[in-house]
Amino acid sequence: MLIVDGYNVLMQMGLKDKTLEARRNHFINMLNQRHKMFEGIIVVFDGNEEVDDSYRRENINTKVIYAINESADDYIKSMIEKSKNPKAIVLATDDREIKDFARMHNCQLISSSNLINKISPPKETSKPLENKDIFVESNKAKLITEELKKKWQ
Numbered sequence: 588m589l590i591v592d593g594y595n596v597l598m599q600m601g602l603k604d605k606t607l608e609a610r611r612n613h614f615i616n617m618l619n620q621r622h623k624m625f626e627g628i629i630v631v632f633d634g635n636e637e638v639d640d641s642y643r644r645e646n647i648n649t650k651v652i653y654a655i656n657e658s659a660d661d662y663i664k665s666m667i668e669k670s671k672n673p674k675a676i677v678l679a680t681d682d683r684e685i686k687d688f689a690r691m692h693n694c695q696l697i698s699s700s701n702l703i704n705k706i707s708p709p710k711e712t713s714k715p716l717e718n719k720d721i722f723v724e725s726n727k728a729k730l731i732t733e734e735l736k737k738k739w740q
Contacts, residue, residue, distance in 0.1 A: 589625035590663055591618070591702070592680035593632035593651075599681070599699040615649055621706040622648030625677065629666070631659045660685050667692050 593611070602610045611632070618628050627650075634653035654662035663685055667673055673692040679702040680686060686696055697705075 588627045588629070588675055589677045589679060589697075590666060591628065591630040592663060592678070592682055592685060592699075593630045593659060595680045595682050596699040596702055600703055615651060617706045617708075618649045619647050620708075624705060626675075631662050631666075633659045664688050667694060 593614075597610055597614050600610065600614060602613060605613065615630065618630065622628055628648060629650045629652060631652045631654055634655035652662065657665075660682060663678070663680075667676060667678075667689060670676055670692075673689075673694050676689070676692075676694040677697055678685065678689045678694050679697045679699060680689075681699045689696060
């Protein structure tokens with residue numbers, strides 16, 4: 588089970604040109620696409636008064652929780668404490684306090700940047716150059732041949 592400290596990881600992604608909602612959706616979509624890497628994904632965001640009653644949304648492969656009336660950090664700690672098998676939890680965060688708490692409960696940890704690297708789409712690599720013969724015009728080829736003959740003699 589992967590538990591993600593939502594805003595902690597999201598803020599490491601960059602994407603500053605997008606709205607916060609667009610960044611969240613992009614992040615959740617990335618997690619959905621890579622869900623087979625983990626046995627369940629829960630992302631916990633801090634909630635606020637502006638969040639409507641759809642603050643708990645079930646996505647295809649990622650459960651999104653907005654922690655209302657408590658911080659996302661406290662919500663995550665509560666999830667860890669209530670877990671029957673905290674060793675099976677992988678926590679994604681760079682928050683020192685939550686990491687220390689998770690270590691005390693024998694959870695596995697992954698840094699925000701490592702999670703981002705894991706779920707990011709593979710970067711397109713340029714195709715290696717094909718081994719094609721390059722043909723030179725016959726006049727130029729003759730000149731090159733003559734120059735090489737001079738050097739080799």
